[in-house]
Amino acid sequence: MHKYEIKYSKQVIKFLSKHTQLSNRFFAKVKIMMDNPLDPSLDIKPLQWLDKWSYRLRVWQFRFKFYIIENEIVIYFWDAWWRWDIYK
Numbered sequence: 183m184h185k186y187e188i189k190y191s192k193q194v195i196k197f198l199s200k201h202t203q204l205s206n207r208f209f210a211k212v213k214i215m216m217d218n219p220l221d222p223s224l225d226i227k228p229l230q231w232l233d234k235w236s237y238r239l240r241v242w243q244f245r246f247k248f249y250i251i252e253n254e255i256v257i258y259f260w261d262a263w264w265r266w267d268i269y270k
Contacts, residue, residue: 185216185217219257
């Protein structure tokens with residue numbers, strides 16, 4: 183089994199740079215995701231209103247939206263925000 187490559191949008195990088203305590207927890211979960219992107223120990227759920235490869239990862243009260251690109255073995259985080267604002 184291959185390890186997944188992780189990519190981030192500029193928005194996610196900017197968001198993590200503003201929340202340093204969050205970034206430590208986030209990167210610990212990302213490390214697990216590199217081996218198994220849908221690890222049952224992580225709080226990951228599909229985003230049903232997007233395509234079938236879109237998911238969200240919960241870290242504290244924050245949500246990170248990401249795609250799994252199977253043919254390239256990539257996980258791409260494209261959005262991050264507070265729980266109460268991200269789905270608007």
